[in-house]
Amino acid sequence: MKFRLLELTALALILFTSCNNNEKKNPETSSENLLEEEMVIDSHTSESSLDWEGTYKGTLPCADCEGIERTITIKKDQTFVAKDNYLGKKDGVFDSRGYIKWLDDGQKIQLSDDNGTMYFVGENTLTQLDRSGNKVTGELADFYVLKKQNNSNDNEIAFTDTKWKLMKLMGKDITNSEAFISFATEENRVFGHAGCNTFNGTYTIENNTQLKLSKIATTMKACPDMTVEDQFKEVLNKADNFSLNGNTMTLNKAKMAPLAVFEAVE
Template identity: 80%
Template sequence: MNLRFFELTAIMLVLFTSCNSNEKKNAETASEDIIVEEVVIDSHTSENALDWEGTYIGTLPCADCEGIERTITINKDQTFVAKDNYLGKKDGVFDSRGYIKWTDNGQKIMLSDDNETSYFAGENTLTQLDQSGNKITGELADLYILKKQNVSQDDDIVFTDTKWILVKLKGKDISESEAFISFATEENRVFGHAGCNTFSGTYKIKNNTQLELSKIATTMMACPDMTIEDQFMDVLNTADNFSLNGNTMTLNKAKMAPLAVFETAE
């Protein structure tokens, strides 16, 4: 009986040792099968990957006016100058200035204005965000995008000898008008159509964007409605700089919102 007991004990000991050995091998095999995934962290942000310095312009929706023309200039030292022009309102121009703060790991910009307005910084765009820091959705979403005004040395080639069709005048869309302007390289001559009469004169460009118009003369034809022409001529007598962005050109006064917006003729 003792012999039988010892035989059973020996068998159980062998089986236990075998199980432990198999478990150890399975554990070692499982550990060998584990694939260590390399986590690649993208360190590119709007702050360090985009050329965000510059001037951005757009017309925002307005509940009690025709629109808010907003111009924001962001400087390399992370200061800003902003101007809001409430279209159709007397004394509706407001200025602010201060500094910017990068948030959301360098993807968004917050201004140090009274409302701490935030923008998502995209490629040549600033998209205004709501008070919770989210993008505004709906049919008017695109109106909250400010576009950067790009000007380079080569832009003079595009600016001159091009027929620029007037599409917006002092914040109002212009339709069914023949108004246009063109800057000829020959003798630095400017000419165009003001809506009723044609006009011509001379121009000078300094520092790539500063514009000086002089000797502007028009024909003397009378038309039933001279509203567009009168405002257009006022712009020509007021504007002191221009900006280019693709096929769009604006005439401006200082750093105010654009006085007139033009597009290239098709």
């Protein structure tokens, strides 16, 4: 009888020890599952999960003007084109272009502009960050958020094979002029009207926005006022890059203010 009792006691002890071992294993298994799930969640960064390509607009605070109207277009090849319009200031429009770099966390980008401007990339938003890479806080925080525009890149007007009418030259509005320029994809030919005479030549594009015009030839007709034409020819000699913003195109020298502003026409 005593032997039977000892046998039952030993069996109960074995069962109890087995249950305790199972209970100890379960938390470890659960922890492993949580760790695996956390790693999956962390892999969904702005770079990999958001549709960040597109055009963003907003008006930033300005200490000595009415505001800085900023437009930034980010492209799939990780290049950008930006335009700053200092509202209320004469000749207050500045363009920049270059590349974006995704920072280590995959949530922020940095532009290759002079200031190394950083943005937090959100759902249809770009939030400009301070120099330390942090979001601006306080009453003006909302003004640092640029919102994505509805127009898609599919509807963007192409630089080539478009007639660009001259609207502004050396910072001055141009009216009652037939001046235009067009860049044909066929044989990389550039042609147009300078205000009095027609012109043609060739062009090359590098790094998406770098432009070089060459072999420009014009007709030799004389007109009463050659001011627009002379300045237009000067622009063709100086321009080394271009930028696009909707139906507007600019010819520029380095990162200075646009030499000439054009609008697309049918």
